[in-house]
Amino acid sequence: MEWFNWLVPWEESILVVAATGSAALFFLRGCAVTRPPLHRRLCFWGGLSLVYLVSHTQLDYYSEHQFFIHRLQHLALHHLGPFLIVLSRPCPVLLAGMPSSMRQAFHLMTEWKPVQYLARALCNPVVAVALFSLLIGFWLLPPIHFTAMIDWRLYRVMNWSMFLSGLIFWGLVLTPGPVFTVRLSPGSRIGMMLAIIPPQIVIGALIFFTSRELYPIYTICGRAIGGIDALADQQIGGIILWIHGAMMSAIGILVVILRELMLAEYPEHGRKAA
């Protein structure tokens, strides 16, 4: 039962359990009604379990105590997890799986003016790009990072903000149809994915090329993995940020181009596959 120990949460969070639990339940129920294709279901479960595993198991201990694993955690929370979830087009399935009263409440909420304004503001391409990039930079500012790693409340705010901004950004660029009345051309969506590359390269390179310890918190509280010194840990973390940003954008751009080509070649079949 050694592996079971790994699934025990390092720090329990009711919010994480409730959010992933209800998403999983609604999706399961929704699948019975809408019957999405297998690849969509695989994407959803892959994304959801990835997000759960990095935030609510013993892996969280390593993320708290090793800078490069913290970067990997954010790669999962900000990029890969939301990317896969969005790719599965979960909204109709989740809505179909909700109890009807909840669905009504959801529809009422989306008709409420302040919610609409907020959604429209967040779905603005410039805002989404800025939010996505600035959040990475903000949490990596040395004094902010120190406090976020020491204060469990801020630590959770950091992880949630990363996940939600990832969901908004990838939701906007990977969804072909309108998102909250915002309809973006494929060109704009590709432009957005290109726009998030330079900030990540700059921040990653700055961290990589800094020759002094930017994040002493890991030395102070102790590193989870012995044998890796502070600068090596920092450099691996910098490289992860530097390279994966471009990588995820490249995959996203390919997805958009592929969909457009399929729509152009086979309008009927393409619409279904897209």
Add this chain to the structure above:
Amino acid sequence: MNKNFGGGRNFSHRRFAAGLVTAGLAAVLVMSACDSTEQGHAKEVTGHLPDLSFSLTSDQGQPVTARTYKGKVLLLYFGFTHCREECPISMARLARVMHLLGEDAERAHILFVTVDPERDVPGELRRYLMQFDIGQATGLTGNPDEIGQLARRYRNAFRLHFPPGGDSDIMHGDVIYIFDTQGRARLLATSADPEEILVQDLRDLLPV
């Protein structure tokens, strides 16, 4: 069908915005990298770490809690007596800090919490601390779960049930958690902080 791959004017707007964002981020990062105004003072953590709370066994074999030490500035350290690297150095530094505090040392107390409770029984802890000749120090031990919880509460890289292998090499952070007389976490001191400045920081926490 709208095939706007180039994006036209919108696209250049976006690139411009992205450029701005990049430049802003770079500036902020560079500025914060230059801003090292700490100058050896212990890190301020007031309000970010929880108040001291524990229920363990002292090196005299008595059950003790955080209340036992109320009214004193507390210096909490996680370590173990077989440690050959950080622990002896840190304890020697703390002995010097207590010496420099002079009379004020009466109002401060060091708590050495073992992360190796199997071997560090109360008598062993007592003998270990005697070597450093500190009057105001108590070794604390207890059941492994309680110690694990306390370490996790203060984000110390010590994890129960997952030994990294090699019994002389238990993973733990090298940090002194400093609590004020009310048991509130106030400062984090590391081996990089000079003892003289640490003494100043401790005096600032003592009520006049």
